[in-house]
Amino acid sequence: MEINVLVFGQITDITGKGSLKFTDIKSTGELNQLLLKTYPLLGSVKYLMAVNKRIIHENTILMNEDTIALLPPFSGG
Amino acid sequence: MEINVLVFGQITDITGKGSLKFTDIKSTGELNQLLLKTYPLLGSVKYLMAVNKRIIHENTILMNEDTIALLPPFSGG
Amino acid sequence: MENEIASKINWTIFNTYKMEGKKKHKVFIEGPVSPAFIAESIAKHSSKTNIGAHSLFLGQVRNDKIGEREVVAIEYTTYQEMADEKFHEIREDAFKQFPLICMHIYHSLGLVKAGEISLFVFTSSVHRKDAIAACEVIVERIKKEVPVWGREILDNEDYQWKVNT
C-alpha cells in the first residue's frame, strides 16, 4: 500500500520538495508522527491535513493511493 | 426683491421650464402657495425645497436673490 | 517639542493640499462611463504600492420592462452646484470615517443606453474591509442625497421618470 503526500507553502522549505511517497502507513496520525520524526522542523509550523482534497480534523484511516496534503495557513488574494 | 426658482426632474414637465423668477415673496410657504396656484399639478408630485442649495423642512424667510430649488425624489446612479 | 510643532505644520499643509485635491475632482462626465476609462483609473493606482485593496461599484442602466414597453436609455440631469457640494461632503465624510488611500466617484450626465454604465465609485485602502465598507456607504449616500434625476426613455420614444429604491 502506497500513499502520496503533497507539500505546500512554507512546508516546502522544510521538506525541500513538493511531494513525498510513503508505504504502509495506516492513518494520518501515524503519518504525522513519521513526518515529525523525518522533519523535526515541522513541529514549529502550523498546518492542516487534507485527505483526497478534504480537510480532516481527526485521525483518519488511510487507503492505498490516498493523497494527503500538508496545508500551512492559506494566504491567497 | 427678486428670487430665482430652479425646477428639476419631473417638475419641469409641469412648469415647462427649468427656472422661474418671482418678486416680493416673503417665505418658502408663500412661494409654495403661489406655485400650487399657478401649477395645480404640483399638488400631485412629491418634492423638497432647497434654499441656496440647502434642503429646508420648515417655512423659511426668503431674501433678495435667494435661489430656491424644487427637488423631486432623486434617482441618480 | 520643536519637532512636534514641525510635524503638526507639515500635517496641516498636507491636509490642505489633500482637501484641495479632493475639491477639484470632477464627478460628472458626459455620457456613459466606458470600460476603458475604468481600466485607466485602475492602472493609475499601480504606483500607489501601499494600496492592498480596491472596491468598485458600477451602476449599469437596465432595460426594465414598463408594461409592453422597455427602457432603452436613461437621460440624467442634475442641479450641479448642489450636487458638487454634496459629492464633496460625501467624500470628506468617507475620508473621516474610513482609512482610505483613494476614492473616486464618476456619474454620467446626458444619455446612457441600457447596458452602459452611469455610476462608478472606486475606493482604495491598505486592508480590504475599509475599501469595501466605504464603497457601499458612498453608493448608498449618492442614491439618497445627490440631486440627480434619471428620465427613462422607452422604446416608443415615450418616457417616465426613474424612481430609486
Next chain:
Amino acid sequence: MENEIASKINWTIFNTYKMEGKKKHKVFIEGPVSPAFIAESIAKHSSKTNIGAHSLFLGQVRNDKIGEREVVAIEYTTYQEMADEKFHEIREDAFKQFPLICMHIYHSLGLVKAGEISLFVFTSSVHRKDAIAACEVIVERIKKEVPVWGREILDNEDYQWKVNT
C-alpha cells in the same frame, strides 16, 4: 398543471447548463490581472441588460516594509485540484445565497509585482445590495478557504511567507 411540469423541466435543464458553465470557468491566470482584462470583463456584460449593478473587488500587492526590507513581489502557488473544487463550491453557494446574474473570480499564480493585481472578484445583479453583499462574502471565503500561498519576495531577494489577516 402540464405547464407547471414543463416549467420545472425547463428550469432543471437550464440549471444543469448553468452549473456546467460554472464548472468550466477558469479562475487561475498566470501573472497579474491586467486593467485591460478587467475592462474586457466589464465590457462583456453590456449585453446583459437586466444587470443593474456590478461589484468588483481587486486585491493589489502591497510593498509592505519588513524591517529594513520591502516586498517587491508575491509569488503565488496553489494546490490546484483542491482550489478548483473550493472555488466551485464558493460559486455554487453564492448563486444559492444571492440572486446573482453573473459572477467571476480570477486569481493570479506565479509572480505578481507590488502595485499589480492578484485577485479579481466580479459580481452582477439586478439590484445593488445583492452584488455588493455577494462580492464581500466571496472575497472573505477565498481568503480563508482556498489553498493558495503567497511567498513575499523582498528587495534583497530574500523572502518570507505571507500571512493573511
